[in-house]
Amino acid sequence: MSTATRPAAPAAAPRGLTRQDLGMLAVCLIWGANFTAMKIGMAEMPPLAFTAVRFAVGSVLLWAVLRVVEGKQGPLPAGSFRKLVWLGVVGNTLYQLAFTLGLDMSTASNTALIISTVPVVVAVMGGVLGIERTTSRMRWGLALATLGVALVVAARGIAFTTQTLAGDLLAVAAVLCWSAYTLGLRTLHDELSPLRVTAWTMYTGTPGLVLAGLPQLAGVDWSALAPRFWGALAYAAGLSLVVAYLLWNSSVKTVGGNRTAIYMCITPVIAVLVAWAMLGEVPHALQAVGAALIIGGVLLSRRGPGSEPKVVPAAEG
Numbered sequence: 001m002s003t004a005t006r007p008a009a010p011a012a013a014p015r016g017l018t019r020q021d022l023g024m025l026a027v028c029l030i031w032g033a034n035f036t037a038m039k040i041g042m043a044e045m046p047p048l049a050f051t052a053v054r055f056a057v058g059s060v061l062l063w064a065v066l067r068v069v070e071g072k073q074g075p076l077p078a079g080s081f082r083k084l085v086w087l088g089v090v091g092n093t094l095y096q097l098a099f100t101l102g103l104d105m106s107t108a109s110n111t112a113l114i115i116s117t118v119p120v121v122v123a124v125m126g127g128v129l130g131i132e133r134t135t136s137r138m139r140w141g142l143a144l145a146t147l148g149v150a151l152v153v154a155a156r157g158i159a160f161t162t163q164t165l166a167g168d169l170l171a172v173a174a175v176l177c178w179s180a181y182t183l184g185l186r187t188l189h190d191e192l193s194p195l196r197v198t199a200w201t202m203y204t205g206t207p208g209l210v211l212a213g214l215p216q217l218a219g220v221d222w223s224a225l226a227p228r229f230w231g232a233l234a235y236a237a238g239l240s241l242v243v244a245y246l247l248w249n250s251s252v253k254t255v256g257g258n259r260t261a262i263y264m265c266i267t268p269v270i271a272v273l274v275a276w277a278m279l280g281e282v283p284h285a286l287q288a289v290g291a292a293l294i295i296g297g298v299l300l301s302r303r304g305p306g307s308e309p310k311v312v313p314a315a316e317g
Helices: 019-044 047-070 080-105 108-115 118-129 136-154 165-185 194-217 227-255 257-279 285-303
Strands: none
Touching: 019 047, 019 227, 019 257, 047 080, 047 194, 047 227, 080 108, 080 165, 080 194, 108 136, 108 165, 108 257, 118 136, 118 165, 118 257, 136 257, 136 285, 165 227, 165 257, 194 227, 227 257, 257 285
């Protein structure tokens, strides 16, 4: 019989960097550099086709890793399959389609700024749905980090116009999808390991992306793809999907959606540094100020008690 738990008391402030902190910093590095990898891949192959191939490869890799690490799998806990399906569709299929098409129909700066609101949306949605709660320290940290992202992105130039409206709205839809995915992870059964969750949500989210990419895939000349395409695909599938998703899901399960999502604010800083090193795009002084605010906001959020689940009953037979 299912039993509801009382709201948990806020966790004690962590001393030093925890394993989850290091994992999320690795995610920021991976996703920050992934913008460049995606740009290289989509220069060789249309966006939806590249996304379809990327997720198909990622699914195969995750299947292999899951078999090696956890061996033969038993049945999923009762009620878990339905949740894993909708998490895969929302967090992979719908999010990736909205993000990819939104980026194509708007500007990179507009999209980056809109996507940076994920931590705030996760905090608000978590509170409204009764999944997580935040402290005043967490809210101040979110505000500082979000302001910092706005400065980092604004230095590149932002222009919300009627021409970008459709793409900007798709980016908003992407934010809602990823936020729902992040919070939905907190409702899964404790018996499911982060690796198994990552694999199943990839399995259930990939078919829709493959179907969406089929028209573009039909016109791809595979023999004409440059060697750099395969390197970009290996990075975007192996690191950005398999490794980063696994670290993200593990962090959400351990410390919550709010403490995990705020690290997304660091990703634009990494993207700027990678673009500086690889593409010669010199950062603006305003971006340095924004980076300082982001780091301060993240540190402020993790120093105090963070988000905790309010009521997340486990489904027991």
